Amino acid sequence: xxxxxxxxxxxxxxxxxxxxxxxxxxxxxxxxxxxxxxxxxxxxxxxxxxxxxxxxxxxxxxxxxxxxxxxxxxxxxxxxxxxxxxxxxxxxxxxxxxxxxxxxxxxxxxxxxxxxxxxxxxxxxxxxxxxxxxxxxxxxxxxxxxxxxxxxxxxxxxxxxxxxxxxxxxxxxxxxxxxxxxxxxxxxxxxxxxxxxxxxxxxxxxxxxxxxxxxxxxxxxxxxxxxxxxxxxxxxxxxxxxxxxxxxxxxxxxxxxxxxxxxxxxxxxxxxxxxxxxxxxxxxxxxxxxxxxxxxxxxxxxxxxxxxxxxxxxxxxxxxxxxxxxxxxxxxxxxxxxxxxxxxxxxxxxxxxxxxxxxxxxxxxxxxxxxxxxxxxxxxxxxxxxxxxxxxxxxxxxxxxxxxxxxxxxxxxxxxxxxxxxxxxxxxxxxxxxxxxxxxxxxxxxxxxxxxxxxxxxxxxxxxxxxxxxxxxxxxxxxxxxxxxxxxxxxxxxxxxxxxxxx
Amino acid sequence: xxxxxxxxxxxxxxxxxxxxxxxxxxxxxxxxxxxxxxxxxxxxxxxxxxxxxxxxxxxxxxxxxxxxxxxxxxxxxxxxxxxxxxxxxxxxxxxxxxxxxxxxxxxxxxxxxxxxxxxxxxxxxxxxxxxxxxxxxxxxxxxxxxxxxxxxxxxxxxxxxxxxxxxxxxxxxxxxxxxxxxxxxxxxxxxxxxxxxxxxxxxxxxxxxxxxxxxxxxxxxxxxxxxxxxxxxxxxxxxxxxxxxxxx
Numbered sequence: 001x002x003x004x005x006x007x008x009x010x011x012x013x014x015x016x017x018x019x020x021x022x023x024x025x026x027x028x029x030x031x032x033x034x035x036x037x038x039x040x041x042x043x044x045x046x047x048x049x050x051x052x053x054x055x056x057x058x059x060x061x062x063x064x065x066x067x068x069x070x071x072x073x074x075x076x077x078x079x080x081x082x083x084x085x086x087x088x089x090x091x092x093x094x095x096x097x098x099x100x101x102x103x104x105x106x107x108x109x110x111x112x113x114x115x116x117x118x119x120x121x122x123x124x125x126x127x128x129x130x131x132x133x134x135x136x137x138x139x140x141x142x143x144x145x146x147x148x149x150x151x152x153x154x155x156x157x158x159x160x161x162x163x164x165x166x167x168x169x170x171x172x173x174x175x176x177x178x179x180x181x182x183x184x185x186x187x188x189x190x191x192x193x194x195x196x197x198x199x200x201x202x203x204x205x206x207x208x209x210x211x212x213x214x215x216x217x218x219x220x221x222x223x224x225x226x227x228x229x230x231x232x233x234x235x236x237x238x239x240x241x242x243x244x245x246x247x248x249x250x251x252x253x254x255x256x257x258x259x260x261x262x263x264x265x266x267x268x269x270x271x272x273x274x275x276x277x278x279x280x281x282x283x284x285x286x287x288x289x290x291x292x293x294x295x296x297x298x299x300x301x302x303x304x305x306x307x308x309x310x311x312x313x314x315x316x317x318x319x320x321x322x323x324x325x326x327x328x329x330x331x332x333x334x335x336x337x338x339x340x341x342x343x344x345x346x347x348x349x350x351x352x353x354x355x356x357x358x359x360x361x362x363x364x365x366x367x368x369x370x371x372x373x374x375x376x377x378x379x380x381x382x383x384x385x386x387x388x389x390x391x392x393x394x395x396x397x398x399x400x401x402x403x404x405x406x407x408x409x410x411x412x413x414x415x416x417x418x419x420x421x422x423x424x425x426x427x428x429x430x431x432x433x434x435x436x437x438x439x440x441x442x443x444x445x446x447x448x449x450x451x452x453x454x455x456x457x458x459x460x461x462x463x464x465x466x467x468x469x470x471x472x473x474x475x476x477x478x479x480x481x482x483x484x485x486x487x488x489x490x491x492x493x494x495x496x497x498x499x500x501x502x503x
Numbered sequence: 504x505x506x507x508x509x510x511x512x513x514x515x516x517x518x519x520x521x522x523x524x525x526x527x528x529x530x531x532x533x534x535x536x537x538x539x540x541x542x543x544x545x546x547x548x549x550x551x552x553x554x555x556x557x558x559x560x561x562x563x564x565x566x567x568x569x570x571x572x573x574x575x576x577x578x579x580x581x582x583x584x585x586x587x588x589x590x591x592x593x594x595x596x597x598x599x600x601x602x603x604x605x606x607x608x609x610x611x612x613x614x615x616x617x618x619x620x621x622x623x624x625x626x627x628x629x630x631x632x633x634x635x636x637x638x639x640x641x642x643x644x645x646x647x648x649x650x651x652x653x654x655x656x657x658x659x660x661x662x663x664x665x666x667x668x669x670x671x672x673x674x675x676x677x678x679x680x681x682x683x684x685x686x687x688x689x690x691x692x693x694x695x696x697x698x699x700x701x702x703x704x705x706x707x708x709x710x711x712x713x714x715x716x717x718x719x720x721x722x723x724x725x726x727x728x729x730x731x732x733x734x735x736x737x738x739x740x741x742x743x744x745x746x747x748x749x750x751x
Binding site (some may be wrong): 020023 | 671673675717
């Protein structure tokens with residue numbers, strides 16, 4: 001093919017030399033002839049809510065957008081969509097206007113076919129007049145700021161708050177309470193308030209997945225429009241978590257023990273998620289109870305974490321080989337222990353069988369339940385006639401001594417917290433100290449148990465500086481959270497805490 | 504009386520090349536609703552060459568159906584016998600009027616010619632090509648213009664110059680110019696229309712353009728066809744001399 005050079009012709013109107021095009025007119029002449037923006041909307045009215053900085057998309061959606069943002073540009077162009085059917089939009093951008101002028105200007109460039117196949121591109125400006133109008137949700141909030149539509153009352157009838165600390169971290173991890181408009185800490189529980197019944201239902205379902213709960217719901221009529229037959233209700237959900245916690249000693253009722261395959265009536269609870277994992281410490285048998293099964297025969301624990309007593313191990317002798325029970329290793333062993341309060345003062349020793357043979361060695365400290373001196377007042381226990389109770393049931397190894405060395409030093413990690421309203425009455429203040437020590441205990445639990453950390457987000461503590469005294473510690477260190485598990489925390493600042501739970 | 508007529512309209516259409524055919528020896532005009540069209544041609548040409556009102560095959564688009572020069576006129580096979588006879592009677596005797604049996608019956612679109620050279624559609628029959636060479640007394644070249652095969656529509660040329668489709672490349676222009684031996688220019692007519700031959704009709708001393716033609720286009724046409732200096736009488740006198748000669 002011979003190379004073809006396009007010649008030039010004269011524009012038929014103004015006579016200047018130009019390359020031939022479909023209309024054979026130079027661009028200026030063409031533009032003066034044809035105005036492709038004829039018939040397009042140049043003035044549009046948009047509605048804006050000044051409280052929440054949103055723009056109305058009829059009939060009912062409100063779109064959040066900042067001035068001169070991408071979302072606002074998309075919104076403005078969509079407003080013109082019907083208009084722009086025949087032309088092709090190539091470019092759109094904002095022209096700066098004073099924010100309080102209530103005008104938004106957008107410059108659009110469009111292409112359209114004119115005459116015989118020539119495509120003409122032209123830019124034009126569309127002016128948007130912004131009208132202020134409060135959106136429905138803002139006006140409702142303004143009218144009655146405390147208005148909630150659904151409330152979830154979460155309770156657990158135990159004297160400590162360990163479960164709620166753990167749940168708080170779970171909720172934060174899964175963002176389950178983002179829709180809550182208020183969270184209030186109550187005695188033996190927490191209240192969550194929502195603006196929408198479906199949000200509350202979703203939250204209750206989330207709780208059902210992470211803890212063994214039973215719930216009931218109710219509604220209360222607030223107002224009634226007789227003409228349109230609209231009824232406004234307040235919905236309440238009462239959710240109760242089972243009182244069995246980790247490391248509790250339980251005496252199973254005879255019926256339950258039989259259904260579980262004659263599991264020795266004394267069991268330890270090893271893990272609580274939406275199922276309760278029970279283990280017999282003498283036979284290393286374990287079983288699971290799910291929420292339904294538990295609530296059918298709701299039994300209470302015999303002894304719980306507040307009654308743990310410290311023991312020192314004098315001698316350990318393994319009886320069986322290592323067994324993996326429900327994901328953790330246990331070794332059945334015989335041990336000689338003495339209560340720490342007795343040690344050195346008198347000769348009271350106990351020979352016990354324990355499941356902690358894998359981590360205990362002579363000289364270690366352990367926490368356990370002192371059944372020898374406990375005064376048990378349990379109905380279920382009485383049902384077992386002729387049951388011989390072991391004197392001591394060891395639960396876990398204690399790192400108290402090693403913690404003494406590290407006392408006062410900050411941890412390398414920290415946790416976020418929900419923005420809860422705390423009870424401010426006199427009774428509330430007295431509980432604060434108790435809460436503080438329980439929280440400290442909870443943090444220690446997290447350090448000691450990697451499987452508890454599984455579902456929780458830990459953040460790197462920026463204030464932690466590795467101390468120079470590290471080289472001094474000899475032997476075993478107290479358990480700590482390895483650095484790889486920590487998330488780099490970007491914005492754990494005041495701003496973030498304020499943001500917490502707004503809808 | 505050289506010139507240039509603009510502002511012509513045939514029943515509100517500016518495409519006057521469709522409804523008329525102008526050569527150096529005669530002029531054909533379609534039968535229109537009003538006499539205006541015919542009268543303009545008449546006023547310009549009457550004492551120089553015959554202006555004949557006709558139809559071809561019952562249609563008025565005579566400019567596009569027939570092709571001719573001073574030596575002859577070719578008509579499509581759709582021409583009726585009466586029209587053929589009418590034309591034979593009205594035109595001067597040295598113009599050979601011939602009906603052509605050709606599949607491509609719009610001869611005006613397929614053939615562009617002056618008195619010496621003709622450009623034709625690439626798919627024209629061999630016999631037709633020979634006929635053209637014979638009747639019109641021209642050298643025949645098969646060509647395309649700016650990629651279009653309808654050469655008769657997209658260019659208009661006389662013995663002095665020619666106007667072609669505006670998208671014609673420079674190489675093509677040079678090639679055609681060499682073939683035709685006349686200067687060529689790419690341009691438009693009727694406010695940017697690319698169909699040159701439909702928008703205007705031209706011979707050696709006059710041109711007629713549609714009413715939409717802009718001043719720029721007019722100046723281009725005037726310069727390329729050299730219409731300023733043209734004297735019709737000189738050309739026709741030459742022809743008349745030969746006529747008288749043959750009579751005697």
